[in-house]
Amino acid sequence: MTATPTATDFPPTPAAMPHRRGGVRRALRRAWRECLVPIDAGDTAAIAAVRGVARSALAWWGVPGERSSDVLLALSELATNALVHTTGPVRVRLTCRSRTIRMDIADASPGVPQPMAPGLAADAPHGWGLTIAETLADRLTVTTVDTGAGKIVTAEFDF
Numbered sequence: 001m002t003a004t005p006t007a008t009d010f011p012p013t014p015a016a017m018p019h020r021r022g023g024v025r026r027a028l029r030r031a032w033r034e035c036l037v038p039i040d041a042g043d044t045a046a047i048a049a050v051r052g053v054a055r056s057a058l059a060w061w062g063v064p065g066e067r068s069s070d071v072l073l074a075l076s077e078l079a080t081n082a083l084v085h086t087t088g089p090v091r092v093r094l095t096c097r098s099r100t101i102r103m104d105i106a107d108a109s110p111g112v113p114q115p116m117a118p119g120l121a122a123d124a125p126h127g128w129g130l131t132i133a134e135t136l137a138d139r140l141t142v143t144t145v146d147t148g149a150g151k152i153v154t155a156e157f158d159f
Helices: 024-031 046-060 065-085 129-136
Strands: 034-039 090-097 100-107 139-144 151-158
Touching: 034 046, 046 065, 046 090, 065 090, 065 100, 065 129, 065 151, 129 139, 129 151
Parallel strands: none
Antiparallel strands: 034 090, 090 100, 100 151, 139 151
């Protein structure tokens, strides 16, 4: 018995799709450009699963391997920061438009994150997440929600 695809299933990779008239493979690749993953508060174990979902999306979008690794590392750092330093759930959104990957990490804390604390030792095991993401991304911004109910950290990666 074969499984029936659901709305949450990823589309098949272009290589696995049959060749059909009308460019179905090309149309699907163009149409499927967003990935949204909610994470429960404090669920740091979910980061590995989110990376797996993101890895599949990045492959589908044709992001080169090295750039894909940059996106995945920044995703891990930013999502972990949001889970560790806030009390609410986190939402990870990846989009691909015009050869740019945009990653939005939304959380419930209105506090603006700061790169490296002053006086942080070079071999400190914590405190490097935002600095790593800022180094890997082409652009990194933090936007607070007008109601004071949270923020969105946005990282963009050109490829």
